[in-house]
Amino acid sequence: MNRNYLLGDSIISPLGFNTSENIEAVRNERSGLKLHNNSRFFENGYYAGLIENKIIDTEFIKIGKPELHTKLEKLLILAVNQVLDQSPALDLKETGLVISTTKGNIDQLRNDLSPIGSLYLWKMAQVVADFFGFKQKPIVVSNACISGALAIKTANDLIGMGRFSKAIVAGGDLVSDFVLSGFQSFQAISDKPCRPFSNDRSGVSLGEAAAAVLIGPGDQENQEKIAYIDAITANDANHISGPSRTGEGLYQSISRLFKKNKIEATQIDYISAHGTATMFNDEMESIAFDRVSLNQVPLNSFKGYYGHTLGTSALIESILTKHSLLKNELFTSLNYSEHGVSKNLNILQKNEKKELGLALKTASGFGGCNLAMLLKKER
Missing domain, CATH: 3.40.47.10 (Thiolase/Chalcone synthase)
Structure with a gap:
């Protein structure tokens, strides 16, 4: 089986709206975790990496109508769009779309006017696929917190089977009340920005983001x-x-x-x-x-x-x-x-x-x- 490569990519997060902005923030040791209010679950607030709706809409209006999509759909579409901009010759008839998420549009449970279909993961993935005109049905990978990496494996395997010539893997999740209440029920959320592997760690901090990467055979021979x-x-x-x-x-x-x-x-x-x-x-x-x-x-x-x-x-x-x-x-x-x-x-x-x-x-x-x-x- 021919080897596949991680090609064009995009990261959209509180640290930036493309990969280079995110890398620069990480290089400068800047965190996206901030103190936020939520009196329903946290008397003194909680730390998380959140993306403001206004910022998302400002970016999204350049390519579509923000009012037609949920917050997560907009983030996923923005991430996929950046990858497509990096590969303008990509044939969407031969390109797969693999979406990784754990909860999808679960935040829409708060909206009584939200169509019930938007809560289905397959429906959300189809909305993203239809926005760009992918010809093959999108695939959803939802296996807890390994989903993003498992989606890369899934895309690679399906390319190897001949189902696609290349694939875009896109992932996204939000910090919704549903997710907050779930982690809080485990008493697992830290009262300060999380400190992995440290002796004074006190739990997890949550974040929201979207990302996408193109996977397929390498296009340029003499380039790392x-x-x-x-x-x-x-x-x-x-x-x-x-x-x-x-x-x-x-x-x-x-x-x-x-x-x-x-x-x-x-x-x-x-x-x-x-x-x-x-x-x-x-x-x-x-x-x-x-x-x-x-x-x-x-x-x-x-x-x-x-x-x-x-x-x-x-x-x-x-x-x-x-x-x-x-x-x-x-x-x-x-x-x-x-x-x-x-x-x-x-x-x-x-x-x-x-x-x-x-x-x-x-x-x-x-x-x-x-x-x-x-x-x-x-x-």
């Missing part, structure tokens, strides 16, 4: 590009929300991925971890990384910049990993203070320039799902 090598998923079936205490699911994902692709731990130059800053997730990841001898590999979490963007998180982080590889640039794990997990990890505490070739992206989610993915710089 990032290859999708492989991804493996495993489910530890431990608990509806809590990961395996032994890191078994993530361990199985990584170890099977390495074995299948004949990779040794010493070949990995960088790990983009899930790193939600919850007690169980961070500890589970540290155990899994220790079990596969990845303790010394530079590692970060991007949650301190974006919060946990749910079905978008692994997609955003894969795009950032792509650019880290291309630029030989590693970013600090924002808000990290002192080591707060039982196993030694090489957590990035400052931005670094380093020759990079092979990266590991991991993700984990509710229901025990785990994913490990390899991305490699090639010419």
Whole structure:
């Protein structure tokens, strides 16, 4: 099977409305997490990365009518539009659209006038596809917080099967009352910006964003590009929300991925971890990384910049990993203070320039799902 690459991309978040703005914000250690009011759930407010509707509409009015679409649909459309602008010759008859999300338009439950159809994930995906004229039915990937990376794997597999020649993977999720109440019911939301892997972490911060990436064969021969090598998923079936205490699911994902692709731990130059800053997730990841001898590999979490963007998180982080590889640039794990997990990890505490070739992206989610993915710089 021919190898596919991560080509044009877009990130839309509180840190910026394109990938370059987001990278510049991360490079300058700027966080999108701000204090917001919500007296219904949080007496003293809560920290999250939110995007103002006014800013979204200002951008969207350049390509469509804001009043015809939900907030999430607008974000997804804006992200896909940027990718299409980067590839004007793309044939939409042969290009697939894969959407990753966990909750879709769930925020519309607050709107009594909202058509019930907008709540269906397939319907939301079709709205995005119809906006651009994709000829094939869009595919929705919704598997908790590995959805963004799993959508990349899904797109790659379907291209390999001959269903598409290329595919755009787009992801998006919002910080809705539904999501806030769910995480608050676990008492999992931090009262300050999240601090992944730190001893003073107190829980997750949420965020909203959209992202998109074009996946397919490389177009230019003598230019460095990032290859999708492989991804493996495993489910530890431990608990509806809590990961395996032994890191078994993530361990199985990584170890099977390495074995299948004949990779040794010493070949990995960088790990983009899930790193939600919850007690169980961070500890589970540290155990899994220790079990596969990845303790010394530079590692970060991007949650301190974006919060946990749910079905978008692994997609955003894969795009950032792509650019880290291309630029030989590693970013600090924002808000990290002192080591707060039982196993030694090489957590990035400052931005670094380093020759990079092979990266590991991991993700984990509710229901025990785990994913490990390899991305490699090639010419």
